[in-house]
């Protein structure tokens with residue numbers, strides 16, 4: 441009997457893809473995900489199969505529970521320093537984001553906080569938030585730079601992301617065009633990035649993608665194209681914050697540059713739904729930012745019906761979405777876009793893992809994949825329905841229980 445064997449039995453539902461080896465599943469096929477009851481066996485950190493293993497070292501009682509892949513949060517802005525609660529009050533009482541941003545708040549204010557914080561403070565805040573994410577089922581997450589707003593500060597943010605040292609898999613993105621730093625214009629800042637930040641990425645294997653924020657207060661479509669050319673030349677993925685507060689017709693530009701994802705999409709015009717849905721590019725929906733920012737609702741239902749690779753993510757950041765719980769995001773996404781439970785879970789697992797370039801290993805329950813999975817305290821339909829409740833009874837990373845909700849410890853051989 442190996443010490444690293446686990447048997448999860450009597451689950452009411454086990455979420456599985458229609459076929460093994462799918463890199464992603466387009467949303468018009470989400471209904472093919474199966475939810476039959478059953479078991480899951482783990483050996484040496486990997487999924488061994490879907491039969492109970494009576495001899496396994498750890499026995500998990502999943503009666504009445506759903507077993508699903510660990511959640512993958514493919515869009516967060518960790519690490520950052522401090523919070524911006526006062527801005528939220530300004531926003532809800534009627535001051536627009538652009539005005540807050542132009543008067544020195546917004547991203548610039550987080551950059552000042554980042555500059556003032558010591559490395560250990562930034563890391564401690566990020567690790568605390570990663571623990572909160574783990575307790576809500578996130579077993580893989582993305583980090584972004586973008587609160588540095590200076591060459592050295594952006595490099596510092598990327599290096600700190602590489603030092604997080606948390607139980608989750610962490611994949612980093614260099615958001616090098618987030619806001620125009622003081623003393624630069626947009627082109628001048630990108631010149632500085634090209635000269636001094638891009639070359640340093642070669643020594644940072646945890647950085648897998650470049651990102652850019654297209655908005656009137658930030659960068660435009662030509663800058664998006666420039667970042668796209670950098671990404672292609674460096675063998676990195678292109679990701680882009682687009683169509684958040686207004687329509688800029690950025691999606692066609694992103695698709696021309698083979699973007700891996702376009703994120704936000706609250707102001708996506710109807711003409712861009714079809715081409716995005718047909719492309720090999722994830723449509724990353726961020727309902728936390730939409731809800732808390734009073735933004736428009738992205739056409740999530742239309743994208744799903746048209747067969748897009750839809751994704752749900754937190755956009756966890758101190759400004760637009762200080763939300764770290766994917767169950768909350770799933771609840772918002774289901775309500776705002778009109779998604780089924782299968783669609784929402786697909787968007788927070790396999791398709792999110794593909795967005796990070798990791799779906800060969802993560803994001804679905806398949807024999808041979810890493811045993812990152814969750815035992816939920818009810819059926820998958822409850823995740824959105826019991827809005828605000830944490831449904832995660834236990835979270836496993838590579839077959840090890842890394843979070844067990846105290847009232848559910850009896851299920852996991854008494855582990856706490």
Ligand code: NIG
Nearest residue numbers: 546547653681729755759760
């Ligand atoms: O994804 N849109 C740009 N970036 C972040 C917000 C950044 C901030 O306000 O701190 C976002 O919403």
Ligand code: FE
Nearest residue numbers: 515517681755
């Ligand atoms: Fe974001």
